[in-house]
Amino acid sequence: MEQKKKSFNKGGRKPKLDPRTHRYSLNLDDVENAKFLAFYDQSGYRVKAHFIKNCIFGKSFKVLRIDKSKVDYYIQLSQLFSQFRSIGILYNQTVKELHSNFAEKKALALLYKLEQYTVELVKTNQQIIALTKQFEASYKEEGIISVEE
Known part of the structure; x- marks a missing residue:
């Protein structure tokens, strides 16, 4: 008798093709943090990580000022x-x-x-x-x- 291998569904989320596994940390003093938060607020990004990534890799961001x-x-x-x-x-x-x-x-x-x-x-x-x-x-x-x- 031949036994056929059945593929079972493991369930859960499918693994990402390009997982982000590298993490970096930096420390800012109060003045630098205030400048960072001011730039972040002006940029309009909702996620700080996206804002930092775009600043590091040279992508420009728009400053929105609403009167x-x-x-x-x-x-x-x-x-x-x-x-x-x-x-x-x-x-x-x-x-x-x-x-x-x-x-x-x-x-x-x-x-x-x-x-x-x-x-x-x-x-x-x-x-x-x-x-x-x-x-x-x-x-x-x-x-x-x-x-x-």
Whole structure:
């Protein structure tokens, strides 16, 4: 009788093809540690080992600086944009309802009022555009590239 060798599944994790077995340790004083942590925080890495490896082997890293006021401005600008879109949709619905439910004279009077509010909205929109251009100019002065570039 022939006995066949059966391969059994050992279970567990498959071994890595290139395991990292070499470890290094270094000691820093307080000043060096403060500099290291400052660079690490600015780099945006989540793992210190990856940051150290990239510094040693010459890979560059990006420094991210987030200005809360600029982020808030961007969020508010996005909210204003969504409000403008909803106003445009409501504007179309209002005009349709005016023409279908009111007499012509009454509809024209209400449309005139709606036009006046639209003119005010356009003026506000122009002010927002001017402020945004001023904001982008200040961004470019600080060396941060705008979305258009």
